[in-house]
Amino acid sequence: DTEVTQTPKHLVMGMTNKKSLKCEQHMGHRAMYWYKQKAKKPPELMFVYSYEKLSINESVPSRFSPECPNSSLLNLHLHALQPEDSALYLCASSQDGTGGADTQYFGPGTRLTVL
Amino acid sequence: DAKTTQPPSMDCAEGRAANLPCNHSTISGNEYVYWYRQIHSQGPQYIIHGLKNNETNEMASLIITEDRKSSTLILPHATLRDTAVYYCIVRSVRLTFGEGTQLTVNP
Numbered sequence: 001d002t003e004v005t006q007t008p009k010h011l012v013m014g015m016t017n018k019k020s021l022k023c024e025q026h027m028g029h030r031a032m033y034w035y036k037q038k039a040k041k042p043p044e045l046m047f048v049y050s051y052e053k054l055s056i057n058e059s060v061p062s063r064f065s066p067e068c069p070n071s072s073l074l075n076l077h078l079h080a081l082q083p084e085d086s087a088l089y090l091c092a093s094s095q096d097g098t099g100g101a102d103t104q105y106f107g108p109g110t111r112l113t114v115l
Numbered sequence: 116d117a118k119t120t121q122p123p124s125m126d127c128a129e130g131r132a133a134n135l136p137c138n139h140s141t142i143s144g145n146e147y148v149y150w151y152r153q154i155h156s157q158g159p160q161y162i163i164h165g166l167k168n169n170e171t172n173e174m175a176s177l178i179i180t181e182d183r184k185s186s187t188l189i190l191p192h193a194t195l196r197d198t199a200v201y202y203c204i205v206r207s208v209r210l211t212f213g214e215g216t217q218l219t220v221n222p
Contacts, residue, residue, distance in 0.1 A: 004158075033210075042202065042212035043159065056209075090158050092210075099208035100147055101166070106158035 003027075004107035006091050012113045015081060021110045023074040023091030031097025032074040033104060034066060035090040043090055049074060050097035081114045088112075119203045124217040127197075133190040135216055137203030140184040146207050148179060150188045152199040153215075159202065162188065193220045 004025045013019050023032065031050045035043040048056035049068040063085075065077040074091055088111055092104040120138040127133040139148065147166050151159040163170055163177045165186075170177045176189040190197055202215040 006158075042214060045209060045211070088156065092158075097208075099206055100145065101164065103149075103161055103164060104210055105161055106151075108158045109156075111156070 004091055004093055004105055006089075006107040006110050008110060009108070010111045010113075012115065013078065013081065014115050015083070017081075018077070018079045020078065021076040021089055021091075021112075023076075023093075023107055024072055025093040025105075026072055027093060027105070028071075029093040029095055029105075030071055031094045031102070032068060033092040033094075034074070034076055035092065035106075037088040037090060037109070039087075047076075048097060055097065078112075081112075083114050086112055086114045119205055119213050121201075121203050121213060121216045123214065124219070127190075127193045127218060127220050129195060129220050129222050130192055133188075133193040133197065133218060133220070135188040135190075135201050135203075135218065136185065137187070138185045139203070139205045142183050142205050143207075146205045148177065148183075148186050149204040149206055149210070150175070150177065151202045151204065151212075152197075152218075153202070154196075154199045159212075160199075162201075193218075195220050195222065 007022045034046040037043040046060045047066045052068045067075040088109045090109045091107040094102045094104045149164040150162040153159045165177045179186045198220045200215040
């Protein structure tokens with residue numbers, strides 16, 4: 001089983017709202033990732049957690065706040081977003097985040113619209 | 116991560132083999148070649164990966180040249196459901212997506 005689940009599937013929020021995206025995997029993976037994908041563009045890495053510690057932050061604005069409560073769960077807290085933050089947010093997981101042959105498996109994504 | 120070059124689009128007839136090329140001339144010795152595909156508005160789907168040897172699984176075959184500077188993904192019998200953007204990625208730690216190839220399988 002290589003399933004990564006993400007909730008919600010769709011989210012519409014105002015610029016003053018606070019919301020959270022959730023990602024879950026039960027493959028025993030110890031690395032989890034957040035990507036952002038704008039329309040007609042490839043996914044771009046935002047954050048990497050390895051063994052529940054943040055290992056990579058690709059200079060993402062502080063209005064995006066990741067959290068990894070345990071090895072199966074990854075959250076992305078959103079606050080004071082801008083309309084240009086509207087995108088597909090993808091979660092992925094892999095065995096240990098060491099690269100090389102460490103295959104990442106992606107969830108279906110959350111489509112976020114900021115009004 | 117090494118940069119990859121793929122054609123922006125390709126067409127293939129249903130039932131025929133689809134051969135998707137990728138150039139990665141700056142690849143280094145410990146970097147793997149990965150292929151993913153993304154059907155419109157869905158999450159990327161892992162297809163196959165390899166280091167030096169050719170690889171085959173239930174979805175596709177991956178042919179890597181001896182100098183490792185290029186590779187080809189082969190879908191042996193393309194179906195309409197294989198229409199997607201195909202990404203060739205050379206990775207060490209990060210998975211950096213390029214623009215990919217839009218493969219359209221025609222009836």
